Amino acid sequence: MLNQIYADITGKEIFIAEELQAPAVxxxxxxxxxxxxxxxxxxxxATASQKLGRLKKESVKPNLxxxxxxxxxxxxxxRVHDFFGxxxxxxMSDLKALKVIAHE
Incomplete structure (x- = not known):
C-alpha cells in the first residue's frame, strides 16, 4: 500500500527490490x-547497482x-505552510502564548 501511495504522489513507477534486506544490500x-x-x-x-542490484519483475504504477x-x-x-510560516x-507564537494564559 505504501508503495502505491509513493507511486501516486510522485506520478512515477516504483520498482521493488528483490532482496528483503534491501538497506543492507x-x-x-x-x-x-x-x-x-x-x-x-x-x-x-550506478555501476554497482546494475551489477549487483535485483528488482522484482512486477512494479507499482501510479494511479493518475x-x-x-x-x-x-x-x-x-x-498555502497553510505559507500562512503560518x-x-x-x-x-503560532501568539497561539502558544494564549495557551499559557489559558492554563494560568
Missing part, C-alpha cells in the same frame, strides 16, 4: 564503491486519478 553497494575498482569494487553507485487528489492536497499544504509568522 545498499550499504554493501556503497562499500564496494568506497573500495573502488582497483580493490575489486565499483567506480560508482489519485495523483490529481494528492496534488490538490499538496497545494493546500503549501510566511504571511503571519507570529500566529
Amino acid at each position: 545498499s550499504s554493501a553497494l556503497y562499500g564496494a564503491v568506497a573500495a573502488g575498482e582497483e580493490a575489486g569494487g565499483f567506480k560508482d553507485i 486519478e489519485n495523483k490529481k487528489v494528492y496534488d490538490q492536497i499538496y497545494e493546500y499544504f503549501k 510566511v504571511t503571519d509568522k507570529d500566529i
